[in-house]
Each structure stands twice: as C-alpha cells, then as structure tokens.
Amino acid sequence: MGRQGNSSPRKTASGSRGGSGASGKTSAAVYRRRRLFVGVALLVAVALGLGGFAVAGAFNGKQASSTDGATEPASAPNAAPSENQAGTPTPAPTPSCNQNLVTVSASTDKAAYGPDENPLLSLKVTNGGPMPCEVNIGTSQMEYLITSGADRIFSSRDCQAKSEDLVKTIAPGASETANMPWPRNRTLEGCSLIEAKPGAGGAYYIFTAKLGSKASPKAVFQLN
Structure with missing residues (x-):
C-alpha cells in the first residue's frame, strides 16, 4: 500500500478518507511528504507558466517561433511574478541620428x-x-x-x-x-x-x- 501511494498521490489522498489505514505515525508522515511534493510541483508549474506567457508576449508574428525565446523560460522560476514585472528594464530610446x-x-x-x-x-x-x-x-x-x-x-x-x-x-x-x-x-x-x-x-x-x-x-x- 505504501508504494502504490507514492506512485499516485491523488488516489491515496482520496482513499484515505474511506478506508482504515496502517499505523497513524507512518500515515501522517507519508501524507505530509505527499502534500509537500504536490505543493512544490504546483509552484514550479505556475512559475513555468508565467515564464512562458512573458516570452510569448515579448514576440509577435514570426518572432513567436524564434528559437532565441525558447531558452528564456528557464530563468522565470527563479523570480516571483511581481519581481519579474518590477525588474524588467525599460528599453533605452534610440539615439537621435542624422x-x-x-x-x-x-x-x-x-x-x-x-x-x-x-x-x-x-x-x-x-x-x-x-x-x-x-x-x-x-x-x-x-x-x-x-x-x-x-x-x-x-x-x-x-x-x-x-x-x-x-x-x-x-x-x-x-x-x-x-x-x-x-x-x-x-x-x-x-x-x-x-x-x-x-x-x-x-x-x-x-x-x-x-x-x-x-x-x-x-x-x-x-x-x-
């Protein structure tokens, strides 16, 4: 039962409501580890989603398929969304020319x-x-x-x-x-x-x- 729960956290979580489990200490520890794993995975998924959105919004038309943009989402999970927005530098205006x-x-x-x-x-x-x-x-x-x-x-x-x-x-x-x-x-x-x-x-x-x-x-x- 412990191996099946590790491979499918969601099924074990729902099954724990209706059945009588093993020892209380072991079940609680496993359950906490599962919740921690699911929480971390969710944060990573959200961070990757925000990074992909920012890259897609930076390019238009043919540039949307540019291979240069494909490497940018890797840096997105390292910063919170608010930090990304606040930390984006404003492009410098093109100098006037003759x-x-x-x-x-x-x-x-x-x-x-x-x-x-x-x-x-x-x-x-x-x-x-x-x-x-x-x-x-x-x-x-x-x-x-x-x-x-x-x-x-x-x-x-x-x-x-x-x-x-x-x-x-x-x-x-x-x-x-x-x-x-x-x-x-x-x-x-x-x-x-x-x-x-x-x-x-x-x-x-x-x-x-x-x-x-x-x-x-x-x-x-x-x-x-």
Missing part, C-alpha cells in the same frame, strides 16, 4: 528583360551614420516609380491597397531592402483604368525608389 546620412537606392535584378520576364524592383535603405537610426520604411513612405523620358509609366501608389507605417531601427552601416515585382503594366493616379501597356522592343525605362522625401539615383533597365 537623417541626412540615411540613403535610398534603387536597383533591378537584371539590366535587360525578355518578352516574358518581369523586372524585380528593389528599394534599399542604408544608414550611413555612426549610430542607430529609426526609419519609417512602411508603405506609407515607399514609392516605386517608373518613367520613360517625360512619360510617367507606373507608380506603386496609384493602386496601393494599404498605407501603413513601419518604423525600424537600422544599425550603423546596415540596410533594409524591399522588393516588388513589376508586371509590366501602366497605372494612373487614383487607379483609373488604363489599357495601354509599356512598349518593348529594346525600350529603356528608369526606376526611381522613393522613401518619404528621399529619392534614389536612377536605375535604368531595358524591356525587349
């Missing part, structure tokens, strides 16, 4: 495209300063503009479905790149219907990437 040192560049994946190939347009933002910079790289700031001489061929803003902000901290010398395939179509402001398409046959086009008030140098490509 926005004039943030540059925008435009590029295409090829210099010339065949009749069945669509250009891939790339907008690249680089922090050329000596300290981190916060930059809004959301669709509210971006524009992919294609022209041919004085002819405005395409703008990503003409038929843009959403306009959202996305502020990111870019480290010194680091870059953020956003790619967009262009289906070789024309657009008009307000997304008015237009059936005309850009010419081919070796015609040259200019791609300019814009981010807020910043514009990139021109990137030239050819459509065959």
Whole structure:
C-alpha cells in the first residue's frame, strides 16, 4: 500500500478518507511528504507558466517561433511574478541620428528583360551614420516609380491597397531592402483604368525608389 501511494498521490489522498489505514505515525508522515511534493510541483508549474506567457508576449508574428525565446523560460522560476514585472528594464530610446546620412537606392535584378520576364524592383535603405537610426520604411513612405523620358509609366501608389507605417531601427552601416515585382503594366493616379501597356522592343525605362522625401539615383533597365 505504501508504494502504490507514492506512485499516485491523488488516489491515496482520496482513499484515505474511506478506508482504515496502517499505523497513524507512518500515515501522517507519508501524507505530509505527499502534500509537500504536490505543493512544490504546483509552484514550479505556475512559475513555468508565467515564464512562458512573458516570452510569448515579448514576440509577435514570426518572432513567436524564434528559437532565441525558447531558452528564456528557464530563468522565470527563479523570480516571483511581481519581481519579474518590477525588474524588467525599460528599453533605452534610440539615439537621435542624422537623417541626412540615411540613403535610398534603387536597383533591378537584371539590366535587360525578355518578352516574358518581369523586372524585380528593389528599394534599399542604408544608414550611413555612426549610430542607430529609426526609419519609417512602411508603405506609407515607399514609392516605386517608373518613367520613360517625360512619360510617367507606373507608380506603386496609384493602386496601393494599404498605407501603413513601419518604423525600424537600422544599425550603423546596415540596410533594409524591399522588393516588388513589376508586371509590366501602366497605372494612373487614383487607379483609373488604363489599357495601354509599356512598349518593348529594346525600350529603356528608369526606376526611381522613393522613401518619404528621399529619392534614389536612377536605375535604368531595358524591356525587349
């Protein structure tokens, strides 16, 4: 009976109400040990649960599955929930930086495209300063503009479905790149219907990437 009670504390605890047990001293000591074990196990379970919640709340989207976060719950049981909340350091604000040192560049994946190939347009933002910079790289700031001489061929803003902000901290010398395939179509402001398409046959086009008030140098490509 003693071994069965050690392997299943709950069954023994409920059974002790209805049956006559062994000696009083042995039964009381075993019962106290079982209660102590259950109490410790419950505290550990609660502490692990709080640690997992804190880690899950710290990440959003794809970062929720980050392997970096998997190691953090191990430190959670060492501190009470109130200590965790009070001891969490407030993130230091990103130092102000010289926005004039943030540059925008435009590029295409090829210099010339065949009749069945669509250009891939790339907008690249680089922090050329000596300290981190916060930059809004959301669709509210971006524009992919294609022209041919004085002819405005395409703008990503003409038929843009959403306009959202996305502020990111870019480290010194680091870059953020956003790619967009262009289906070789024309657009008009307000997304008015237009059936005309850009010419081919070796015609040259200019791609300019814009981010807020910043514009990139021109990137030239050819459509065959």
